[in-house]
Amino acid sequence: GQQVQQSPASLVLQEGENAELQCNFSTSLNSMQWFYQRPGGSLVSLFYNPSGTKHSGRLTSTTVIKERRSSLHISSSQTTDSGTYLCAFLNQGGSAKLIFGEGTKLTVSS
Amino acid sequence: GPKVLQIPSHQIIDMGQMVTLNCDPVSNHLYFYWYKQILGQQMEFLVNFYNGKVMEKSKLFKDQFSVERPDGSYFTLKIQPTALEDSAVYFCASSLGGYQNTLYFGAGTRLSVL
Numbered sequence: 001g002q003q004v005q006q007s008p009a010s011l012v013l014q015e016g017e018n019a020e021l022q023c024n025f026s027t028s029l030n031s032m033q034w035f036y037q038r039p040g041g042s043l044v045s046l047f048y049n050p051s052g053t054k055h056s057g058r059l060t061s062t063t064v065i066k067e068r069r070s071s072l073h074i075s076s077s078q079t080t081d082s083g084t085y086l087c088a089f090l091n092q093g094g095s096a097k098l099i100f101g102e103g104t105k106l107t108v109s110s
Numbered sequence: 111g112p113k114v115l116q117i118p119s120h121q122i123i124d125m126g127q128m129v130t131l132n133c134d135p136v137s138n139h140l141y142f143y144w145y146k147q148i149l150g151q152q153m154e155f156l157v158n159f160y161n162g163k164v165m166e167k168s169k170l171f172k173d174q175f176s177v178e179r180p181d182g183s184y185f186t187l188k189i190q191p192t193a194l195e196d197s198a199v200y201f202c203a204s205s206l207g208g209y210q211n212t213l214y215f216g217a218g219t220r221l222s223v224l
Contacts, residue, residue, distance in 0.1 A: 030209055041147075041199055042217040045111070086153065096141055096208030097166060100153040 003027055004101035006087055012107045019074040021104045023087035026068070032089040033098065034061055034072050039083055046072070046085075077108045112136040116202050116216035117184075124224055128190035131219045133202030135185055142185045143203040143213065144177065146170060153201070159185065160208065189221075197223045 005024045013019055023032070031050035035043045047054050047061040049070065054061045058077075063070040074081055084105050088098040115134040123129050135142055144156040157167040159177055174193070179185040185204075189196055199218040205211040 031211075033212065035215070041220070043201065043215040045212055045214060048212040088153075090209060096160070096205070097143065097155045097158050098203075098213055099155065100145075102152050 002102075003091070003099050004087060004089060006085075006101035006104050008104060009102070010105040010107070012109070013077050015077060015079055015108055015110045017077055017108075019072075019077055019081075019106060021072040021074075021085050021087075021106075023070045023072075023101055024068060025070075025089050027091050029065065029068065029089040029091055032063055032070055032087060034070070035086040035088065037084040037086055037103065043086070074106075077106075079108050079110050082106055082108050112139075112214045114202055114204055114214050114216035116200075116219050118219060119217065120220045120222070122222045122224065123192055125194055126191045128188065129192055129221065131187040131189075131200050131202075131221070132184040133186065133204075133216060135202065135204030136206075136214055139204035139206050139214075141205045141208050141211075142177075142179065143205075144187050145201040145203065145215075146198045147201065147218070148198045156187075156200075158208075165208075192221075192223045194223050197221060 007022045034046040049061045049063045051065045058075045060073040084103040086103045088100040117132045142159040147153045176188045201218045202216045203213045205213045
């Protein structure tokens with residue numbers, strides 16, 4: 001089965017609303033990353049966050065290793081936030097490879 | 111931030127031909143990766159590469175696929191021969207270390223096999 005579950009699969013917001021995206025892992029993880037994938041396809045690394053909470057502008061990522069989950073909070077969403085948000089993890093004991101979730105597709109309308 | 115460059119951005123090729131996708135990783139990085147994403151689907155791991163060798167490959171990394179990085183130049187993915195199901199976007203990534211390190215991705219090469 002899927003090693004990484006992302007929820008929700010899609011999300012539609014009005015500009016200014018907040019978003020909370022979730023990522024759950026089925027196995028112990030070594031580290032994880034959040035990515036933003038532009039509608040054109042290119043990937044941007046948002047956070048490398050193996051544990052704890054990190055902030056970057058309107059984005060906050062919180063990873064709880066023991067509970068095998070991570071969240072991405074987007075505050076005061078803007079239309080330019082539209083795209084797909086992917087989480088990925090490096091599992092413990094495996095070789096160095098990121099395993100991706102299916103993503104959350106975010107649409108922010110004005 | 112650090113940049114991974116992929117050349118070309120789009121490649122159109124006839125089924126059965128050979129194709130080489132090129133990746134210029136971040137200059138001091140030691141680990142290199144290829145991922146495959148079919149339109150609208152999940153990002154899938156293909157292969158990772160360190161110290162001149164493949165460390166791990168997935169079942170998507172068919173016998174027709176090969177990777178190399180001769181003399182610290184481009185990290186390449188070669189497909190010979192290509193098949194229709196190879197049509198996808200191929201992303202290259204690199205990292206300084208294998209664990210506890212951020213992976214940086216290129217913008218992808220869209221491969222269309224006709």
